[in-house]
Amino acid sequence: MFLTISTTGTDRRPATDLGFLLHKHPERAQSFSTAHGLAHVFYPEATAERCTAALLLEVDPIALVRRGRGAKGRGGSPDFALAQYVNDRPYAASSLLAVAMSAVFKSAMKGDCKNRPELAAAPQPLTIELPAVPAKGGADLVRRLFEPLGWLVEAEPLPLDATFPEWGESRYVALRLTGTLRLAEALSQLYVLLPVLDDAKHYWVAPDEVDKLLARGEGWLAEHPERQLIVRRYFSRRSSLARAANERLELARLAEADDREPEELDNAVPEEGAEPTAADGQAPGAETAEPAPTPLAVRRRAAIIERLRAAGAKRVLDLGCGEAALVAELLKDRAFTEIVGVEVSARALAIAARRLRLDRMNERQAARVRLVQGALTYTDARLTGYDAAVLSEVIEHLDEERLPALEYAVFGAARPGAVVVTTPNVEYNVRWESLPAGHVRHGDHRFEWDRAQFRAWAERTAETYGYSVDFGPVGDEDPEVGPPTQLAAFTRTDETTAPKGA
Numbered sequence: 001m002f003l004t005i006s007t008t009g010t011d012r013r014p015a016t017d018l019g020f021l022l023h024k025h026p027e028r029a030q031s032f033s034t035a036h037g038l039a040h041v042f043y044p045e046a047t048a049e050r051c052t053a054a055l056l057l058e059v060d061p062i063a064l065v066r067r068g069r070g071a072k073g074r075g076g077s078p079d080f081a082l083a084q085y086v087n088d089r090p091y092a093a094s095s096l097l098a099v100a101m102s103a104v105f106k107s108a109m110k111g112d113c114k115n116r117p118e119l120a121a122a123p124q125p126l127t128i129e130l131p132a133v134p135a136k137g138g139a140d141l142v143r144r145l146f147e148p149l150g151w152l153v154e155a156e157p158l159p160l161d162a163t164f165p166e167w168g169e170s171r172y173v174a175l176r177l178t179g180t181l182r183l184a185e186a187l188s189q190l191y192v193l194l195p196v197l198d199d200a201k202h203y204w205v206a207p208d209e210v211d212k213l214l215a216r217g218e219g220w221l222a223e224h225p226e227r228q229l230i231v232r233r234y235f236s237r238r239s240s241l242a243r244a245a246n247e248r249l250e251l252a253r254l255a256e257a258d259d260r261e262p263e264e265l266d267n268a269v270p271e272e273g274a275e276p277t278a279a280d281g282q283a284p285g286a287e288t289a290e291p292a293p294t295p296l297a298v299r300r301r302a303a304i305i306e307r308l309r310a311a312g313a314k315r316v317l318d319l320g321c322g323e324a325a326l327v328a329e330l331l332k333d334r335a336f337t338e339i340v341g342v343e344v345s346a347r348a349l350a351i352a353a354r355r356l357r358l359d360r361m362n363e364r365q366a367a368r369v370r371l372v373q374g375a376l377t378y379t380d381a382r383l384t385g386y387d388a389a390v391l392s393e394v395i396e397h398l399d400e401e402r403l404p405a406l407e408y409a410v411f412g413a414a415r416p417g418a419v420v421v422t423t424p425n426v427e428y429n430v431r432w433e434s435l436p437a438g439h440v441r442h443g444d445h446r447f448e449w450d451r452a453q454f455r456a457w458a459e460r461t462a463e464t465y466g467y468s469v470d471f472g473p474v475g476d477e478d479p480e481v482g483p484p485t486q487l488a489a490f491t492r493t494d495e496t497t498a499p500k501g502a
Helices: 015-022 061-068 095-104 106-110 117-121 138-149 183-198 209-216 227-234 239-257 296-310 325-331 346-356 400-414 426-431 451-465
Strands: 002-008 030-034 037-046 050-059 124-134 152-159 169-181 315-319 338-343 369-373 388-392 418-424 467-474 485-492
Touching (some): 002 183, 015 050, 030 095, 037 095, 050 095, 095 183, 106 183, 138 152, 183 209, 227 239, 239 346, 239 369, 296 325, 296 467, 296 485, 315 325, 325 369, 346 369, 388 400, 400 451, 418 426
Parallel strands (some): 315 338, 315 388
Antiparallel strands (some): 002 050, 002 124, 030 037, 124 169, 152 169, 418 485, 467 485
C-alpha cells in the first residue's frame, strides 16, 4: 500500500523543509521493520518548489494470516475468513497503514520538530494521495469525513475491473486530499479515519484505544459532524468503548466552548475520600445517641417532588442531575412518565447509570428514563417540550456571570411549564457547627445567596421570561436565619410570552 505527502515552497521557504517535519532526509531512502512487513520512506521529488515524501508498506500476507487466525476482528478485512490468502490487505490503505504511519512518522504525528519547531506549529500546503482506499460508504462518506476538516476531497471510485466496466464500481476509491494544515493534524486525521473508512481493524481493540483516539482526535474530533460514526467504527462497534470515548469527547467540547478545562466541568462527583458537605449531613447539634434526623438531601428531594406533583408534571428534566438521586426518586412514582437526567460530568453519568441499574431495568421502566450529557449554559433542542425542569443545588456551581446564559437556556429556550430551583441559604451557614466561619458549603460553590438575593434573582428571571414564582423553605426554618435550603417554584404564565428583549 502506498501514500504520498506533497507540499510546495519557495526559495525562502523551500518545500524540502518537509524532511525536517517527517524526520526523514529527502536525499535518503530508508526502510523500517513493522509488525506486518517492511515500510519504506523515500522522496520521488525534492526541490525548493515542490517536495513529495512517499510511504510504501510491503505487507507480508502470510504473517498477517498467521497472526490473525482464529481471533475475531484481527483478520482486518470483512471478507477475510472467505479468502485468507487472497485479500486486499497488502494493497488497500487500512489500519495496517495507519499503524505503520504512527511508527515511521511518530515524531511528526506528535508535532515534534526540535530543529525547526516553528515549522511544526505552522500550517503547510499539503496534498495527500492514496491510490486505493477501502471506503465502506462510498465516495460520499469520504467527503463527509474529510471536508469538515478543511480538505478539498477528490474521491474517485475504482472499477472492479477496468477491462470489464459493466461489472461496476468496487468499494475502493483513489483519494486525493488538498488543504493547508499542520502536518501533525493531517497525519492524526489519517490515522483515525483510514480504519474508519475500511470499517475494520487488523488487531483486537482494547480499552487503551480510548486514550489513543482522544489523543489523535484532539482539536478536531469532538466537533466533527460525523463523530458518532467515527467513534463507533473506530472501536469496531464495541459499544462500551465507543460510549466512554463519546462521553469524554463531549466533555472536551463543552469545556472548550466554556473556555475551561474538562476537569473543571467533570466535578459533579466528589473524589474518593472527600468530606461530605454540611448541607447533606447530619443536622447541626444532633447527638449520636438520639435518632438521626432526616438528611437535608432527602427532605430537599421530597420538597421538589411535592412541587412537581402540584404542577401536574409528567415529563420532567433533572438539570444537573449528578448521580441521579432525584431521578431514582421520580422513577418510584408512576405519575412521572418520562424523566431525563442532564449532566455535564461523564463520571457522574457513569455512576448514575450504575446506581439506576439501567442495564438491568425491564423494558417498561427503561422507557421512562434517559441520561444525557449536556451543559446547562447552552441551548439544547433535546430539552424542549417538557412539563417541568429541576435545578437542584445547581446554580451556585456556576460563576455568576454565567447565570444569564443558564437563564436563557432553561427559561428562554427550553421553556418548560414549571421550573423548581433550590440553592443553599448562606444565612443559615452559621448554624452548621462543622462549617468554618466564612466558608461556603461545598468547595465548588462559586457563590451562596441570602434570602433577599435569591428572591431578587428569581423575581427578575420570572419577569424576564414570562413566569410567576413563589418561594418555600426546605428543612427546619430558623426564626433568625431562615431555612438551610431555599426553593423557588416558577410557573409559566403564558405559552406565547416571549422573553423581554428577545
